[in-house]
């Protein structure tokens with residue numbers, strides 16, 4: 001029997017979803033955010049697996065500092081970076097958001113790196129992430145941040161998907177993924193490719209090429225690297241949905257979090273949820289120049305492997321910031337006369353106390 005749920009979209013995934021001239025939804029999405037209390041059905045295999053990974057990682061970290069060869073640590077970091085680009089530039093910006101197009105050789109490379117990161121196949125990853133954007137911070141969001149920091153970080157993977165999440169996922173258009181032979185190839189062969197790329201090769205390569213011990217090779221570039229990789233992506237869903245400013249749209253939970261960006265290469269999450277089809281991390285050129293995922297996409301564009309990169313125009317960003325931002329934008333924030341004028345129209349005479357409350361994100 002189909003579940004008796006009817007999720008209501010609270011966010012946009014593509015430009016075609018937008019309803020206002022500044023590319024938003026024509027409704028107050030802050031009223032849609034919710035987490036209906038429910039009893040979770042635990043997935044014990046995942047819980048035990050995560051416990052094993054995190055406890056073993058502590059041992060991996062100890063080995064990295066005490067007995068590993070330097071080549072092993074460098075190799076672990078290189079594998080981590082490849083996985084991060086496979087997920088960030090691949091399953092996220094290319095396949096979920098279609099923020100640029102890629103030729104087949106690049107799609108194959110990104111598919112291999114994405115498989116190495118073992119965070120579900122591209123097809124499942126993109127479906128879940130589109131569901132996250134379209135139903136952000138509601139019951140249909142797979143990692144609904146309204147359920148708390150732990151749930152949005154890893155708790156959602158420790159229990160079964162709710163009927164709302166399943167229904168939300170069914171309403172997502174996935175035609176483009178079905179039509180991509182690289183995505184479909186990976187989907188068909190995922191369970192054969194993933195163990196080799198994520199666990200076997202990162203363990204065998206250090207032993208074979210620089211005579212590393214099996215213990216170090218297994219616990220550092222494989223277990224520790226993988227555990228860091230999943231926590232990096234989870235942190236965007238958890239910390240960047242809870243801590244930081246919201247200069248572009250204060251009705252959304254996702255925030256600009258420089259700490260998450262420094263560790264995760266993503267984290268300007270208010271910008272990303274406001275304009276998800278933008279291939280950049282945010283509008284600032286220097287931040288993009290310092291983000292390996294974006295540098296990679298731009299380098300691929302230079303050699304013709306990536307094309308049709310999409311970026312939102314500064315004028316649209318300004319319009320949106322002035323209409324829905326929280327006043328913390330470096331140019332069009334609280335001290336900008338246009339921003340103050342908007343507040344005056346909205347609230348009447350603006351007293352300093354209202355300004356302080358808005359600066360602190362209390363006045364919503």
Ligand SMILES: [Zn+2]
Pocket residue numbers: 132236237241254269273
């Ligand atoms: Zn998000």
Ligand SMILES: [Zn+2]
Pocket residue numbers: 092096097129133272276
């Ligand atoms: Zn996204």
